[in-house]
Amino acid sequence: MVSNNYIPYGTQWIDDEDIKSVVSVLKSDWLTTGPKVAEFEKKFARYVNAKYAVAVSSGTAALHTASFAAGISKDDEAITTPMTFAASSNCVLYQNGIPVFADIDKKTYNIDPKEIEKKITNKTKVIIPVDYTGQPCDIDVINEIAEKNNLIVLEDASHSIGSKYKGKKIGGLSDLSIFSFHPVKHITTGEGGMITTNSKDMYGKLLLFRNHGIYKNSENLISSDEGDWFYEQQVLGYNYRLTDIQCVLGLSQLKKVDSFIKRRNEIVKKYNNAFEKVDEIITPSQLDYVESSWHLYVIQLDLDELKVNRKIIFDEFRKNNLGVQVHYIPVYFHPYYKQIGYKRGLCPNAEWLYKRIISLPLYPKMTDEDAEYVIDTVKKVIKKHSKR
Ligand SMILES: *Cc1c(COP(=O)(O)O)cnc(C)c1O
Numbered sequence: 001m002v003s004n005n006y007i008p009y010g011t012q013w014i015d016d017e018d019i020k021s022v023v024s025v026l027k028s029d030w031l032t033t034g035p036k037v038a039e040f041e042k043k044f045a046r047y048v049n050a051k052y053a054v055a056v057s058s059g060t061a062a063l064h065t066a067s068f069a070a071g072i073s074k075d076d077e078a079i080t081t082p083m084t085f086a087a088s089s090n091c092v093l094y095q096n097g098i099p100v101f102a103d104i105d106k107k108t109y110n111i112d113p114k115e116i117e118k119k120i121t122n123k124t125k126v127i128i129p130v131d132y133t134g135q136p137c138d139i140d141v142i143n144e145i146a147e148k149n150n151l152i153v154l155e156d157a158s159h160s161i162g163s164k165y166k167g168k169k170i171g172g173l174s175d176l177s178i179f180s181f182h183p184v185k186h187i188t189t190g191e192g193g194m195i196t197t198n199s200k201d202m203y204g205k206l207l208l209f210r211n212h213g214i215y216k217n218s219e220n221l222i223s224s225d226e227g228d229w230f231y232e233q234q235v236l237g238y239n240y241r242l243t244d245i246q247c248v249l250g251l252s253q254l255k256k257v258d259s260f261i262k263r264r265n266e267i268v269k270k271y272n273n274a275f276e277k278v279d280e281i282i283t284p285s286q287l288d289y290v291e292s293s294w295h296l297y298v299i300q301l302d303l304d305e306l307k308v309n310r311k312i313i314f315d316e317f318r319k320n321n322l323g324v325q326v327h328y329i330p331v332y333f334h335p336y337y338k339q340i341g342y343k344r345g346l347c348p349n350a351e352w353l354y355k356r357i358i359s360l361p362l363y364p365k366m367t368d369e370d371a372e373y374v375i376d377t378v379k380k381v382i383k384k385h386s387k388r
Contacts, residue, residue, distance in 0.1 A: 009360070010295075022248060108287060131163060139173050142174075190246055304387075
C-alpha cells in the first residue's frame, strides 16, 4: 500500500481563528512596533515562567541577540553540541567568538555535561546546550558547571517550548533561553523567535540589540537630550524586530500550544508502543525527571541487525511518501566549518549517532490513520532488510 498523501516530518497548523487575528492587525494602525508585540512577549513569558521575553525575527536572530547579551566577543569560546542545527553555533561566529563542540550522551543525544567540563578553558564564556528533539538537557548540572566557572548558559530551546525539567517549564531555568517559531516548530509566526530571561540587565541588552543598538529614553543617553526627536546608537545592533502581524499570529497559536503538545504526545505513544517491539529500532530514551514536548521523534537503527545502511532505509521511507529527515549532520561536518579549521573525529558519539538516525513524521495535525500508515511502512521496510 502506498499512501497518496506525502506525510512531512513536521508542519504548521493554522486555523480560521489564526487567520482572523492576522486580518484584524492588517486592518489596524500598527503593523510593527505596536501593541501586539508587547502582548505576545508578556503572554509568552508567563507561559514559560520567565520574567522577561523579547520577540525577534527568527530563532537565529534570537541566538545572535542572546549571544550579544551573554557578552560573547572576539575570541571568546562558547561550548555547544554538534547534534544541532548550524544556527546554534553560527551565532558565536557572528560575534567573532569560537564555537567549541562537546560530545553528546549516547542515550539522551543531548550534550554530555562531563564533556562540557573537559572543554572549559580560560577563554570560555558561554555554554549553549540544545534541548534536542524537545528533551531538556540536564540543566541543573549544566548551571552548576556554569556557576563554578563563571559562565553564562544560553539554552537553545527551539525544540522544547512546553517541555518540563523536574516539573518546571523550559524558558526560565537558564540565563537566556531562545525559541523558534519556524513552521516546523510547535507554534509558528511564519518566521520568528523569542528570547526569555529572568535578568533585568540581560533584558536591556536584548532590547538594545534588536533595535540597531539605539537608545531613545533620556536616562540612557550619553550626551544631553536635544529634544523629542533625539536618539543615540551606542552599539552595533540589528533590525531583528518581529511585526505585529506575526505577533498576533503567535498569540493565537500560543492559545493552542498545550493541545498541540498533547497531540504530539499521543502520536509518540503510538510510535513507542509499535517500535519498542521492533528489534532493529532503538526508540528515544528519556530521563525520568523530564517531560518532552516532542518536536521530533528520532529512531535509531540498530545497524548490527540490518543488512543495509541508513540511506537505503531512508530512501525507501521517502519512496513510500514518508517525509523523513535526518536531524542532524554534525555541525562541524559542513564545508564552512571545515574551511575554518574543524576536523572530523571531534565528537565520536555524535558522529556514531549521525549514521543511525531518522526523524519520523510528527505534528499535531497528523491523523491516527497517518500515524498508522507511518508505523506500518516503517515496520514493513525494516522487516525487509532485517538480518533475522
Ligand atoms: C529551528 C532551529 C533554530 C533556528 O531557528 P530559525 O527560526 O529557523 O532561525 C536554531 N536551533 C535549533 C536547534 C533549531 O531547531
